[in-house]
Amino acid sequence: MSPPKKNPARRAEELRAEIRRHERLYYVLDAPVISDAEFDALMRELLELETAHPEIATPDSPTQRVGGTPQDAFPRAAHEIPMLSLENANGAEELEAWLGRVRRVVDDPDALAWVAEHKIDGLSIALRYEDGVLVRGATRGDGAIGEDVTVNLRTVREIPLRVSGKGLPSVVIVRGEVYMTRSGFQRLNESREEAGEPTFANPRNAAAGSVRQLDARITAARPLHFFAYTLLQSDVTSQSEGLERMAEWGFPINPEWRRFEEREPLVAYCLDWQERRHELDFEIDGVVVKVDDLDHQAALGATAKHPRWAVAYKFPAEEAISVVRDIMVTVGRTGKLTPTAVLDPVEVSGVTVQMAGLHNEDEVARKDVRVGDTVVVARGGEVIPQIVRVVPEKRPRGARRFRMPKRCPSCGAEIVRLEGEVAHRCPNASCPSQLRERILHWASRGAMDVDGLGDMLARQLVDKEIVADLADLYDLDAETLAGLERMGKLSARNLVAALERSKSRGLRHVLYGLGIRHVGASAAGALAEAFGSMDALVAADRERLEEVEGVGPTLAESVREFFDAPENRIVVERLADHGVAMTEKRRARASGPLSGKTFVVTGTMSSLSRAGATSAIEARGGKVAGSVSKKTDYVVAGESPGSKLDRARALKVPVLDEEAFLALLGED
Numbered sequence: 001m002s003p004p005k006k007n008p009a010r011r012a013e014e015l016r017a018e019i020r021r022h023e024r025l026y027y028v029l030d031a032p033v034i035s036d037a038e039f040d041a042l043m044r045e046l047l048e049l050e051t052a053h054p055e056i057a058t059p060d061s062p063t064q065r066v067g068g069t070p071q072d073a074f075p076r077a078a079h080e081i082p083m084l085s086l087e088n089a090n091g092a093e094e095l096e097a098w099l100g101r102v103r104r105v106v107d108d109p110d111a112l113a114w115v116a117e118h119k120i121d122g123l124s125i126a127l128r129y130e131d132g133v134l135v136r137g138a139t140r141g142d143g144a145i146g147e148d149v150t151v152n153l154r155t156v157r158e159i160p161l162r163v164s165g166k167g168l169p170s171v172v173i174v175r176g177e178v179y180m181t182r183s184g185f186q187r188l189n190e191s192r193e194e195a196g197e198p199t200f201a202n203p204r205n206a207a208a209g210s211v212r213q214l215d216a217r218i219t220a221a222r223p224l225h226f227f228a229y230t231l232l233q234s235d236v237t238s239q240s241e242g243l244e245r246m247a248e249w250g251f252p253i254n255p256e257w258r259r260f261e262e263r264e265p266l267v268a269y270c271l272d273w274q275e276r277r278h279e280l281d282f283e284i285d286g287v288v289v290k291v292d293d294l295d296h297q298a299a300l301g302a303t304a305k306h307p308r309w310a311v312a313y314k315f316p317a318e319e320a321i322s323v324v325r326d327i328m329v330t331v332g333r334t335g336k337l338t339p340t341a342v343l344d345p346v347e348v349s350g351v352t353v354q355m356a357g358l359h360n361e362d363e364v365a366r367k368d369v370r371v372g373d374t375v376v377v378a379r380g381g382e383v384i385p386q387i388v389r390v391v392p393e394k395r396p397r398g399a400r401r402f403r404m405p406k407r408c409p410s411c412g413a414e415i416v417r418l419e420g421e422v423a424h425r426c427p428n429a430s431c432p433s434q435l436r437e438r439i440l441h442w443a444s445r446g447a448m449d450v451d452g453l454g455d456m457l458a459r460q461l462v463d464k465e466i467v468a469d470l471a472d473l474y475d476l477d478a479e480t481l482a483g484l485e486r487m488g489k490l491s492a493r494n495l496v497a498a499l500e501r502s503k504s505r506g507l508r509h510v511l512y513g514l515g516i517r518h519v520g521a522s523a524a525g526a527l528a529e530a531f532g533s534m535d536a537l538v539a540a541d542r543e544r545l546e547e548v549e550g551v552g553p554t555l556a557e558s559v560r561e562f563f564d565a566p567e568n569r570i571v572v573e574r575l576a577d578h579g580v581a582m583t584e585k586r587r588a589r590a591s592g593p594l595s596g597k598t599f600v601v602t603g604t605m606s607s608l609s610r611a612g613a614t615s616a617i618e619a620r621g622g623k624v625a626g627s628v629s630k631k632t633d634y635v636v637a638g639e640s641p642g643s644k645l646d647r648a649r650a651l652k653v654p655v656l657d658e659e660a661f662l663a664l665l666g667e668d
């Protein structure tokens, strides 16, 4: 691994400059241009050089401190006890070596115990509570001085503003991690994409960017979470006791921490989470192993950079470097054109990656991905790997910017881009690509679950013009199917049987399977439950649709548009003629004093949330709709109600204020 026979002092200087540049990009600008693994490699090379040639080490070398410079926009917040970095252990061997070192240093190695915790990939913060009240929250910054982001942190729901309980000292300092879940991150990016805003590269950047917003209202709107992991300035005697205490006082603690007295199960815990990390809805990049007993911790002490009593067992990087060979454009079932990068195959956390999603033209332009580019690929929160960034230094000469094609790559129709939409679309309803995707969606698990109807088959059915719409699937017979490529007699018979079985899946699956824009599985379920049959749904006007919980104007309009198109109605009728079930068994509603009454809730109430109001109404047999219509029985209006109140007045629907509403619920 040692670098070419360059003068070590010169190489070290080069590395330091390079590392400082990347630290600034990472910590200050939140815009890293190399992967964590590459950064670690630079750092390791420098450390190795300095260890081999101690005479060239300098006091201001990046190896001597923790990275980061606070931004000037926030007040500075000094940490009484520095927030150090963690030493890394790559792989089980390095972890074993570290454990062995600790054993040799302490006087009573047999009394050693360890606590293992997820290393959450977020942003570390320090919180100060005085007499149980949160008075300050700060980022790590350079470890000695961070940024005072109290106002922002107060908006994070899981950070308690007040804590209490037995043994709570008058001043407590708690450290922990602010993070974003994968699902929250994905939703945030989706809505940013819809709004034409740049998306975040990963949940960590999104969390860090959200906490360091100058406008706390933006922070408040972001799906941030918090786990506490360190308790300072208390009388506990161990890390495990600290975690238990914090939980008792009301801090959120990641429940997956474990205490170990033996090394073997501890190492197994690390390896186990390395495998299972994707089961979690938040990203972890390792396991932090801490010596449990605080006296042991004190005996071990710390270097300027990191404590000697803790180590970060790092998982192999989830990022890798590859080269873009092509940018392909695929046509989805709604006609949306999606650019996809074709990559040189590369392994990312155990999976070979050859494609990366690029969402839309704006995204490609923002990342400026070009054919021939060297790129950093990551498997993050999303199913399809993503291109994190381009490595600009490695761009070949003459690499051309990407442009969306003018014509559909599948059917040749002229591509349109609707006003206010990010996406380009093929407007041709009988476009073969769209049809193929619609078939695959119809057959998918969440929809009609037709086993054996995969990509190859769908392609042939469309290309050979055997299937021109979804209903044609139910005309397929084993003989026709057996004549197709890669189809034996047995698989043909199985497919016919699977199609037969799919007929009884029920309305919610049919609705989802039809692929109506904006109708995901949950909306399909809500519609099916509310209307019970396809006939009732098709007859419903927009207002009626909007009364369904979770159905907003966009969704209602999209449903109407779908059923207003004669060709869609014909397909649905033909599906029904083939015996595809178009009804849904309704779940019995709770009956109670509000049975048969429909409510719309608007504004904020002091004694209960919108969700709380909804469940209170439903528990009493009532129904809650999303918008006001003539069929609304009551509008419940809290503080600063929206246009729904105006509409209620216009339609003369009775309006209840909070007090009247509580009285109706039978509470005061």
Ligand code: AMP
Residues within 6 Å of the ligand: 084, 085, 086, 087, 117, 118, 119, 120, 121, 122, 123, 124, 125, 140, 177, 229, 288, 312
């Ligand atoms: P590093 O920045 O890689 O040196 O690692 C140190 C960082 O790990 C801390 O600043 C925390 O942000 C983070 N971390 C995540 N989970 C934990 C945990 N359970 N205990 C301690 N540190 C953690």
Ligand code: ZN
Residues within 6 Å of the ligand: 331, 408, 409, 410, 411, 412, 413, 426, 427, 428, 431, 432, 433
């Ligand atoms: Zn087309």
